[in-house]
Amino acid sequence: MPKLTLLQTGASFEVPAGTRFIDLCQTEDLPQPFGCTVGSCGTCCLVVEQGLESCAAMSEDERDTVTMCTDVKNARLGCQLVIQGDLALRPLE
Ligand code: FES
Secondary structure, three states: EEEEEEOOOOEEOOOOOOEEEEHHHHHOOOOOOOOOOOOOOOOOOEEEOOOHHOOOOHHHHHHHHHHHOOOOOEEEHHHHHHHHEEEEEEOOO
């Protein structure tokens, strides 16, 4: 199963492929902020430090929202992130 690591805390979770990050956050009560949950506000913006290659490509809408929030490389929206392989995430600073 894919392993998700939160670099901020060092916590890691093994989850079935296809698990939505937002669902994991709710199940595990993780300290990841969310707002709209539909990819338009940017509150959930984070950085994929490892495993970006296993993430689905960004939709045009996600790209627009990320671009509105930051120019940090490998930034993604947590509410749109689906865990397909090992991932390491850090908060957007
Ligand atoms: S919670 Fe609004 S973009 Fe993710």
